[in-house]
Amino acid sequence: MRTLSFSETNAQFGAVAVSAKLKWLLLAALSAILFLLATQQANALPLFARQTGQNCLACHAGGQYPELTPYGRYFKLTGYTQGTRQDIPVAVSFVGGVANISDNSNGGYNNGTQAVNNGTWGNTQASVYVGGKILDNFGAFSQWTYCWQCASSANQVNTNNLTPNQGFFGADNQDWRYADHYVGDQASTVNDVIWGVSLNNNPGVTDVWNSASAWGYPYMSPMPSRGPMYNGTPTTFMEGYGPGLAGIGGYVFLNKNIYAEIDGYQSATGAASWLAYGSNNSNPNAPKMYVKGTNPYVRLAYQSDEHGAHNWMLGAFGMNSAVYPNSMTMLSPDGTTYNVGFGAPNMSMGTTQYQDRGIDGQYQYLSNPHAVTAQFRMVKENITDNNLLTYSNPTNNLNSFMAKVSYVYDAKYGAALGYQNTSGSNDATYTTTMGSISGSPNTTAWIPSIWWQALQNVRLTYSYTAYTQYGGANQNYDGNGRNASANNTSWLYLWMAM
Amino acid sequence: MKAKNMKNTLRKLSILAAVTVPLVFSGCTWFNDKPPVSTLENPTRSRTLGDYEVNGKVLAQQVCATCHGITGQSDSPMYPKLAGQQKDYIVVQLKDLRDQSRSDKYAIVYMWGMARNLTDKQIDELADYFSAQTPMYGEANHSTSAQAQLKRGEDIFNNGVPTAGVVACNGCHGPEGAGMAEIPRIAGQHSDYIVKQLNAFQHPDDKALMEMGGNTWAPKMYDLHRNLERGAAMNAMVANMSQEDVEAVALYLNTMNR
Numbered sequence: 001m002r003t004l005s006f007s008e009t010n011a012q013f014g015a016v017a018v019s020a021k022l023k024w025l026l027l028a029a030l031s032a033i034l035f036l037l038a039t040q041q042a043n044a045l046p047l048f049a050r051q052t053g054q055n056c057l058a059c060h061a062g063g064q065y066p067e068l069t070p071y072g073r074y075f076k077l078t079g080y081t082q083g084t085r086q087d088i089p090v091a092v093s094f095v096g097g098v099a100n101i102s103d104n105s106n107g108g109y110n111n112g113t114q115a116v117n118n119g120t121w122g123n124t125q126a127s128v129y130v131g132g133k134i135l136d137n138f139g140a141f142s143q144w145t146y147c148w149q150c151a152s153s154a155n156q157v158n159t160n161n162l163t164p165n166q167g168f169f170g171a172d173n174q175d176w177r178y179a180d181h182y183v184g185d186q187a188s189t190v191n192d193v194i195w196g197v198s199l200n201n202n203p204g205v206t207d208v209w210n211s212a213s214a215w216g217y218p219y220m221s222p223m224p225s226r227g228p229m230y231n232g233t234p235t236t237f238m239e240g241y242g243p244g245l246a247g248i249g250g251y252v253f254l255n256k257n258i259y260a261e262i263d264g265y266q267s268a269t270g271a272a273s274w275l276a277y278g279s280n281n282s283n284p285n286a287p288k289m290y291v292k293g294t295n296p297y298v299r300l301a302y303q304s305d306e307h308g309a310h311n312w313m314l315g316a317f318g319m320n321s322a323v324y325p326n327s328m329t330m331l332s333p334d335g336t337t338y339n340v341g342f343g344a345p346n347m348s349m350g351t352t353q354y355q356d357r358g359i360d361g362q363y364q365y366l367s368n369p370h371a372v373t374a375q376f377r378m379v380k381e382n383i384t385d386n387n388l389l390t391y392s393n394p395t396n397n398l399n400s401f402m403a404k405v406s407y408v409y410d411a412k413y414g415a416a417l418g419y420q421n422t423s424g425s426n427d428a429t430y431t432t433t434m435g436s437i438s439g440s441p442n443t444t445a446w447i448p449s450i451w452w453q454a455l456q457n458v459r460l461t462y463s464y465t466a467y468t469q470y471g472g473a474n475q476n477y478d479g480n481g482r483n484a485s486a487n488n489t490s491w492l493y494l495w496m497a498m
Numbered sequence: 499m500k501a502k503n504m505k506n507t508l509r510k511l512s513i514l515a516a517v518t519v520p521l522v523f524s525g526c527t528w529f530n531d532k533p534p535v536s537t538l539e540n541p542t543r544s545r546t547l548g549d550y551e552v553n554g555k556v557l558a559q560q561v562c563a564t565c566h567g568i569t570g571q572s573d574s575p576m577y578p579k580l581a582g583q584q585k586d587y588i589v590v591q592l593k594d595l596r597d598q599s600r601s602d603k604y605a606i607v608y609m610w611g612m613a614r615n616l617t618d619k620q621i622d623e624l625a626d627y628f629s630a631q632t633p634m635y636g637e638a639n640h641s642t643s644a645q646a647q648l649k650r651g652e653d654i655f656n657n658g659v660p661t662a663g664v665v666a667c668n669g670c671h672g673p674e675g676a677g678m679a680e681i682p683r684i685a686g687q688h689s690d691y692i693v694k695q696l697n698a699f700q701h702p703d704d705k706a707l708m709e710m711g712g713n714t715w716a717p718k719m720y721d722l723h724r725n726l727e728r729g730a731a732m733n734a735m736v737a738n739m740s741q742e743d744v745e746a747v748a749l750y751l752n753t754m755n756r
């Protein structure tokens with residue numbers, strides 16, 4: 001779920017190097033948990049399924065986690081509190097597979113090798129989830145992830161002498177909620193109120209519609225050292241940033257139609273530092289992200305009533321953020337330096353400010369055995385970087401558009417087609433990060449995928465990312481003859497949970 | 499060297515702590531969640547299943563209503579309408595779901611978990627709540643292409659299909675399809691739901707390899723059927739009904755009481 005946020009945001013993401021010995025220790029702990037889970041009869045992430053006794057299909061549209069059904073949204077908004085508290089409130093998941101970038105030979109950006117083990121098996125991440133129902137009104141989605149090779153990417157290794165292929169364990173998505181639900185007289189105007197507060201670590205992780213970037217298609221991406229599938233392409237702050245900030249917010253859902261939420265995000269320091277557990281400023285691969293003051297996030301949405309099997313949502317969201325740059329910089333071709341997202345934060349030079357505004361929507365048709373879901377998201381971002389900390393221009397803009405439609409039959413066979421487009425002002429930074437000779441961030445990709453769920457908790461997916469534009473061009477975007485399609489990436493991967 | 503070792507140990511300890519602290523935090527209350535020791539802080543708006551203290555009406559509004567509708571008039575065709583359903587029918591069905599003797603596919607997927615920890619008292623209160631609502635109403639179906647199908651459905655409802663051994667529905671479910679005692683109200687019900695149930699009655703020998711709830715990695719061959727004893731009459735009566743007739747009568751039922 002972009003639970004894989006690690007891989008997408010390795011630059012800002014914090015984590016701790018794990019020694020070989022410790023790996024075994026973690027493995028042993030994991031085995032113990034697996035054993036306990038295996039011997040637990042019929043109790044259900046699988047944690048939530050054990051809590052409600054229902055199959056994944058009840059909360060996930062067509063069983064395609066992480067997409068939620070109306071009931072799944074209710075379950076999350078009421079604080080994961082429905083059901084029976086579990087004796088062992090734990091679930092685990094694993095993602096891994098074979099990724100293959102079309103042309104790995106000449107290193108499309110930064111003149112480095114793109115993928116370390118192209119075309120061979122690679123583990124992506126293993127997570128432990130805890131929480132679920134804790135008290136009557138209090139519950140949690142708390143994900144802790146070990147991620148293979150995710151705090152370093154090959155090109156950065158080559159040019160900055162960072163540690164290659166470093167694995168990390170740290171806090172992934174965190175959403176701890178207190179929630180209450182009032183049911184009133186059906187004749188009155190306001191007859192149903194859900195409200196709650198959330199302590200979380202990722203703007204958008206609280207969202208219940210899958211048009212939001214935190215839980216949107218394609219959900220997962222291969223490890224970053226596998227190429228620029230996602231991590232090379234520029235993303236807006238909101239869409240690209242993963243877990244690692246300390247956020248607290250409140251929300252209200254009226255008549256199951258009108259949703260409003262406001263959160264404030266600060267650096268995860270002091271008592272809140274566990275929300276960025278794993279970040280470590282002494283590890284240049286994975287420093288903690290520091291933001292200035294409180295950074296507001298606002299989300300509004302209108303969800304339709306269910307009309308038979310149909311329901312839809314239209315929404316808007318926004319965030320202002322001021323981010324301290326990391327200390328490690330590189331030289332752009334035009335002679336300016338830019339921040340590469342590695343190294344301890346530099347708190348003395350001011351911040352780079354991002355202003356994100358977006359709209360999104362979702363449509364679902366859910367009638368067993370058929371499930372059709374469609375989402376779109378549009379974000380406009382203004383970037384102000386007066387001290388040229390991260391960019392070469394004092395102001396930039398970046399716009400992104402995403403749309404996706406999918407169909408699942410009998411929660412077993414699924415297919416989806418996604419479209420992503422990023423466009424914005426030229427900046428020399430993109431020449432170094434993406435290899436775009438023109439400095440253009442403009443990138444367009446089609447992302448089809450098909451999957452098979454042999455069991456409700458085992459999904460085998462084949463996805464393909466086809467670039468029709470990369471760094472502003474279809475042909476020869478890097479000036480050395482590399483075409484956008486050279487970055488096309490296929491990924492056959494297994495996603496399982498228990 | 500010594501300092502380095504110390505640092506490593508500390509780091510290991512902190513990682514271990516990061517794993518175990520949340521585990522303990524979320525699990526520390528696990529010893530006292532078993533009835534009859536109630537741990538409810540908010541019994542009037544609780545979504546807790548498996549605690550005798552929560553009233554059935556609270557469960558109806560906080561849990562059941564999410565899919566079945568606050569008045570039992572569910573919008574989604576995946577979930578049956580319960581509004582004005584016969585109380586005795588709701589009671590026996592919830593008990594069948596609780597003891598897993600009703601095991602049509604979506605009963606396993608959605609309802610086994612919901613019903614597994616209900617007490618008899620809660621079932622009674624739930625049934626009171628939904629049976630007292632304004633009876634479920636159907637949807638208008640004016641499409642001209644459906645008129646022949648509706649006519650066929652009406653004919654089956656009133657006269658059965660003598661050649662296939664199908665007895666008229668109104669014989670047991672009543673002329674208005676309102677049901678009685680353990681015989682369910684069917685007028686105004688979702689046609690998708692009716693089709694799925696008639697098919698379950700038709701094929702009591704169906705099986706499927708599936709997982710149930712969070713019992714992952716333990717796929718089992720489940721027998722897919724309604725309660726065999728309680729459903730015996732229906733099993734026999736609809737055994738030879740054609741799929742066209744099943745769909746016709748389901749469509750007709752959905753247009754009743756509107």
